[in-house]
Amino acid sequence: MAETTPTTKPSGLVLYVDDERGNRVVFEQSLKTEFNIICASDPETALDIMAKNDVAVLVTDMRMPTMNGEELLRIVKERSPQTIRMVITAYADVDPIIRAINEGLAVRYIIKPWIRTELVQVLRWATEAHVFSRSSAALHLRLIESERLATLGSFIGPVVHDLKTPLMSLLTNIEVVSELAEAAPVLRAALAQMRQPPANRDRLYQVIDDLEPVMADFRKSILHLNTMITSMRDLGKPGSETKGPLDTDPLPIVRHAMAVCQNLAMNVRAQIDYAGPGILPHVRMSATELTQVLINLVANGTQAVAARGTPNGKISIVAREQGGVLELAVRDDGVGMAADVLTRVGTPFFTTRAEGTGLGIAQCQRLVGTAGGRFKIESQVGVGTTVTITLPIAA
Ligand SMILES: Nc1ncnc2c1ncn2[C@@H]1O[C@H](COP(=O)(O)OP(=O)(O)O)[C@@H](O)[C@H]1O
Numbered sequence: 001m002a003e004t005t006p007t008t009k010p011s012g013l014v015l016y017v018d019d020e021r022g023n024r025v026v027f028e029q030s031l032k033t034e035f036n037i038i039c040a041s042d043p044e045t046a047l048d049i050m051a052k053n054d055v056a057v058l059v060t061d062m063r064m065p066t067m068n069g070e071e072l073l074r075i076v077k078e079r080s081p082q083t084i085r086m087v088i089t090a091y092a093d094v095d096p097i098i099r100a101i102n103e104g105l106a107v108r109y110i111i112k113p114w115i116r117t118e119l120v121q122v123l124r125w126a127t128e129a130h131v132f133s134r135s136s137a138a139l140h141l142r143l144i145e146s147e148r149l150a151t152l153g154s155f156i157g158p159v160v161h162d163l164k165t166p167l168m169s170l171l172t173n174i175e176v177v178s179e180l181a182e183a184a185p186v187l188r189a190a191l192a193q194m195r196q197p198p199a200n201r202d203r204l205y206q207v208i209d210d211l212e213p214v215m216a217d218f219r220k221s222i223l224h225l226n227t228m229i230t231s232m233r234d235l236g237k238p239g240s241e242t243k244g245p246l247d248t249d250p251l252p253i254v255r256h257a258m259a260v261c262q263n264l265a266m267n268v269r270a271q272i273d274y275a276g277p278g279i280l281p282h283v284r285m286s287a288t289e290l291t292q293v294l295i296n297l298v299a300n301g302t303q304a305v306a307a308r309g310t311p312n313g314k315i316s317i318v319a320r321e322q323g324g325v326l327e328l329a330v331r332d333d334g335v336g337m338a339a340d341v342l343t344r345v346g347t348p349f350f351t352t353r354a355e356g357t358g359l360g361i362a363q364c365q366r367l368v369g370t371a372g373g374r375f376k377i378e379s380q381v382g383v384g385t386t387v388t389i390t391l392p393i394a395a
């Protein structure tokens with residue numbers, strides 16, 4: 001049941017879904033001075049509320065008895081794509097988080113127990129992002145929905161390229177064969193002059209009659225193929241849609257990425273730390289995209305340390321400003337990558353992990369590239385890996 005009724009505040013409505021009453025009370029009490037909060041005790045009630053209200057931000061628990069948070073997120077993504085979706089979870093398992101982030105189900109994960117100041121920051125960002133998305137109807141906020149598509153585009157890019165050559169040859173030849181079809185009346189006249197057994201003559205007439213419609217069909221199919229192949233190729237191009245303001249303070253996102261992977265790190269007695277200035281310049285990339293990049297990189301580092309199994313493993317995020325760009329390096333002393341892995345990493349769907357999707361690095365490279373940044377991986381088996389991204393600083 002809904003326990004509060006929405007009032008109209010300019011910041012937009014924040015809907016919190018959690019089956020534990022205590023959690024709902026704490027959430028509402030500590031945030032209601034800043035945000036317009038409404039709570040629901042289960043996903044069904046949440047969907048009811050969403051059908052009747054314009055919800056700016058959905059914050060959901062993951063484990064609930066009737067429907068889990070992931071299902072709720074999928075439904076909301078479908079029905080109300082402009083709502084900014086976030087998860088609050090005590091989940092120790094990082095893979096479902098990465099999968100959901102890479103599938104665009106949620107843009108942020110808040111780890112329980114949460115800290116009020118951080119949550120306020122994240123909610124402010126989310127409500128602003130929602131306003132932004134609504135104020136630019138043409139650029140309608142598609143957040144990370146489009147990114148899977150774009151990844152697919154970059155994956156099929158080489159295939160599309162290879163298809164283009166035979167297609168061009170077909171397109172040229174079809175014009176020549178079409179001319180042949182246009183000669184049908186001449187062929188018919190010639191056939192009338194020929195001495196042929198009636199069976200042959202009928203057969204030839206049939207072939208000539210078929211020429212024109214078959215060629216027309218053929219031509220249409222080839223043009224259709226051409227359109228399809230061209231649009232497949234365009235999938236991989238950076239879209240014009242935007243993911244929020246291209247001006248982001250990286251530090252809260254660095255901390256957020258560290259928090260998401262904290263559980264996994266603790267389980268293997270590893271440490272995640274940050275080394276760099278306490279204030280960083282804003283970068284020219286949306287918060288959503290930077291979140292996705294950093295979570296993927298820190299998760300990869302943590303998983304590599306976990307896979308190595310050495311105690312006191314370390315994952316460091318090192319930041320430094322240099323020559324008008326911000327350099328962020330994620331360094332780990334995990335398993336490292338062999339030469340053959342290193343050459344293939346970043347190819348969409350390439351993974352060496354049973355639970356992996358092989359989309360992480362591919363997405364990171366694409367997002368950093370689109371932002372005008374650079375992406376570099378250095379790795380050595382048994383020593384560790386450093387992934388360095390450089391991002392342009394926001395004006
Ligand atoms: N920090 C790292 N250390 C060692 N190997 C890594 C690291 N990051 C990525 N890899 C390798 O690259 C592969 C692809 O990574 P990624 O694109 O993030 O997909 P996934 O994490 O789903 O496997 C991983 O399966 C792993 O083999």
Ligand SMILES: [Mg+2]
Nearest residue numbers: 296300360361
């Ligand atoms: Mg990964």
